[in-house]
Amino acid sequence: xxxxxxxxxxxxxxxxxxxxxVKALDGVTLAIRPGECVGLVGHxxxxxxTIVSVINGGLTPHQGSISADGDILAHYGINAARxxxxxxVFQELSLCPNLTVVENTRILxxxxxxxxxxxxxxxxxERSLDAVFPGHGIASDRSVGELSIAERQMxxxxxxxxxxxxxxxxxILDEPTSSLDASLAEQMLTYVRHFVAAGxxxxxxxxxxxxxxxxxxxxxxxxxxxxxxxxxxxDWTDQSLVEAMGSVVKGExxxxxxxxxxxxxxxxxxxxxxxPFRAKxxxxxxxxxxxxHGQTRMxxxxxxxxxxxxxxRRDLAVTFVAGDRRLxxxxxxxSILKNLSIGSLGDLAKRGVVNAAAEAERGADWKRxxxxxxxDLANRILSLSGGNQxxxxxxxxxxxxxxVVLMDDPMRxxxxxxxxxxxxxxxxxxxxxxxxxxxxTEMEEVCLCDRVYVFREGAIVAELAGGAVTEENxxxxxxxxxxx
Ligand SMILES: Nc1ncnc2c1ncn2[C@@H]1O[C@H](COP(=O)(O)OP(=O)(O)OP(=O)(O)O)[C@@H](O)[C@H]1O
Numbered sequence: 001x002x003x004x005x006x007x008x009x010x011x012x013x014x015x016x017x018x019x020x021x022v023k024a025l026d027g028v029t030l031a032i033r034p035g036e037c038v039g040l041v042g043h044x045x046x047x048x049x050t051i052v053s054v055i056n057g058g059l060t061p062h063q064g065s066i067s068a069d070g071d072i073l074a075h076y077g078i079n080a081a082r083x084x085x086x087x088x089v090f091q092e093l094s095l096c097p098n099l100t101v102v103e104n105t106r107i108l109x110x111x112x113x114x115x116x117x118x119x120x121x122x123x124x125x126e127r128s129l130d131a132v133f134p135g136h137g138i139a140s141d142r143s144v145g146e147l148s149i150a151e152r153q154m155x156x157x158x159x160x161x162x163x164x165x166x167x168x169x170x171x172i173l174d175e176p177t178s179s180l181d182a183s184l185a186e187q188m189l190t191y192v193r194h195f196v197a198a199g200x201x202x203x204x205x206x207x208x209x210x211x212x213x214x215x216x217x218x219x220x221x222x223x224x225x226x227x228x229x230x231x232x233x234x235d236w237t238d239q240s241l242v243e244a245m246g247s248v249v250k251g252e253x254x255x256x257x258x259x260x261x262x263x264x265x266x267x268x269x270x271x272x273x274x275x276p277f278r279a280k281x282x283x284x285x286x287x288x289x290x291x292x293h294g295q296t297r298m299x300x301x302x303x304x305x306x307x308x309x310x311x312x313r314r315d316l317a318v319t320f321v322a323g324d325r326r327l328x329x330x331x332x333x334x335s336i337l338k339n340l341s342i343g344s345l346g347d348l349a350k351r352g353v354v355n356a357a358a359e360a361e362r363g364a365d366w367k368r369x370x371x372x373x374x375x376d377l378a379n380r381i382l383s384l385s386g387g388n389q390x391x392x393x394x395x396x397x398x399x400x401x402x403x404v405v406l407m408d409d410p411m412r413x414x415x416x417x418x419x420x421x422x423x424x425x426x427x428x429x430x431x432x433x434x435x436x437x438x439x440x441t442e443m444e445e446v447c448l449c450d451r452v453y454v455f456r457e458g459a460i461v462a463e464l465a466g467g468a469v470t471e472e473n474x475x476x477x478x479x480x481x482x483x484x
Contacts, residue, residue: 039216
């Protein structure tokens with residue numbers, strides 16, 4: 001401990017963790033002190049989730065030491081961490097879906113048992129949700145499985161900041177806003193700033209660099225299992241962060257040049273409440289609005305309308321990138337390659353037998369194009385970091401020949417460098433005549449679309465095209481139900 005700095009809540013020294021030949025942590029030293037928000041950034045697979053698992057007590061490093069409040073600990077695990085007020089919101093949501101929000105709260109807070117626990121648990125979680133997400137509208141007696149992915153993420157965050165005897169001191173948020181729209185994300189970040197100003201500590205992991213720059217007091221950059229930079233937030237800019245992460249800074253203007261699609265045929269349409277939905281050949285159509293206002297439902301309707309034939313088609317009419325990767329995306333017991341090729345077996349098989357060489361070649365091609373970080377595509381999909389799993393789901397959809405690609409907030413957890421690559425692939429494929437219907441909770445992505453439908457309470461309430469696709473217009477329509 002140096003000088004008059006307060007003692008670290010948790011300090012990890014020279015931690016090393018390997019998974020087989022992969023060095024997930026290669027000698028990481030990190031101390032988190034009271035009253036600071038540490039922003040943790042790095043490419044997909046850099047080791048961010050691994051270091052927070054060590055701090056959270058979920059993973060014991062193969063080498064290195066852990067101290068808490070100044071004492072080196074011989075034994076440190078999840079229970080010891082919890083007793084010290086260390087909490088973690090994981091990237092993959094971890095609540096029990098068949099239990100209610102109140103029952104999940106009871107599981108988290110062991111001390112809440114005994115007569116009248118339901119009432120106490122309800123008070124605990126409602127107090128916290130009201131503080132972090134004022135006006136959230138989530139009834140605590142609902143089953144978690146019935147909640148949207150955004151609501152589940154809100155409950156996880158509310159849970160982490162809740163106090164049922166042991167107050168939270170260090171809250172680790174691993175991509176907490178990946179399913180939240182901009183206004184919910186801002187509510188959470190505002191709460192984080194208050195929490196830190198009152199002496200609490202937060203580790204914030206996000207690939208949305210603005211969130212890190214606006215909220216963190218210190219920013220730590222990881223690359224290939226090591227910390228490569230650790231400086232006060234004020235010393236960083238968007239550009240210097242991207243460079244430190246090892247990505248190439250691309251110029252502005254990701255927006256596509258306006259193209260005349262007037263003569264292009266409509267390839268997919270759907271009626272419903274509000275305006276009808278329509279998308280043309282080669283068009284990138286965005287679905288915007290506050291999270292959970294009917295965008296995913298629209299994607300499912302579009303998918304059902306194009307796949308309801310009695311006989312399976314050889315040529316897919318539509319493909320889908322699922323939003324909730326653990327629930328609808330990955331086949332957990334399969335390899336990375338099988339997860340990727342399952343979408344295009346028709347193209348890879350001859351007389352019902354898959355051509356293994358063609359399959360391997362396709363896998364290698366996508367591994368290179370979007371930098372899927374693995375030593376072997378035969379490894380299980382769950383050996384990949386969250387962002388790399390997401391890349392596989394992308395490759396699965398984009399490598400098909402389906403003329404329409406439906407995407408349910410597909411960039412969750414994907415790093416800045418890869419996002420630029422994917423934007424470029426989407427642009428090229430759209431120019432070649434492919435149609436994209438893209439729901440995104442990130443404004444930057446919505447603004448890449450040719451045309452955008454804004455959703456509110458299950459209905460399309462506004463349509464914006466070309467230069468009118470701006471953050472201002474989308475927000476105005478999301479809140480008031482009409483374009484500005
Ligand atoms: N259970 C596991 N088995 C094998 N390898 C693993 C396992 N968990 C993590 N790894 C590997 O360790 C490395 C670090 O992964 P980690 O999840 O910490 O990355 P990350 O920085 O959090 O990435 P992301 O931004 O995608 O979440 C990756 O190469 C990953 O493939």
